[in-house]
Amino acid sequence: MHADPRACGRTPTTGDGTPGPARHTATGAHHPRTTTTTHHHPRITKETRGNTMRKFTATAALLGLTALGVLVPAATSQAAVAGPGCDSKWGPRNGNMYAWQDLDCSGTQLIVAAGNSANWGAGSNDKATSVMNRGFTGGLDHVAFYEHDNYGGGHACLAPGELYADNLTDNRLTSGVGANDSITSHRWVARSACGAFLT
């Protein structure tokens, strides 16, 4: 009987005690919630910083594109200046190689050939100063020029993508001999057969 009022008296005290810390924990739970809401604010600022960084990278990409746009016409203009004579002689690919006696595809046209030549002959031997490759691309599409007849001595190739070499005084054969006024024979080869390239 006494245990019941004591128990009843104790239970409200314990009941008052238990809601007390329960309220503290509840308020304590509310505080981290408010702190989490405050954490949301720096997250928003980080997102805004990320957006500004994306804007900076976007403008940098635009600047890079404009820089490339400036470089492209400059390169094409340099190519046009390099060999105006050879540019005027260039045309659709027809399977032929050409050689001229002088600079920039000028002077006497020494040879035009769709096939190979083991000896250009006394009239064209050791005279070429500019050459052109209008051969069809694929397979044996490089022209290998040789110092001697029958594809002897050093050599150098003219790639189809190079189109022409307007000044052979700038180039040397694989033997170290200058390419100018030294070519005597030529044949069509694959790129893998080339030890040097005319430019």
Ligand SMILES: [Ca+2]
């Ligand atoms: Ca010459």
Ligand SMILES: [Ca+2]
């Ligand atoms: Ca020669």
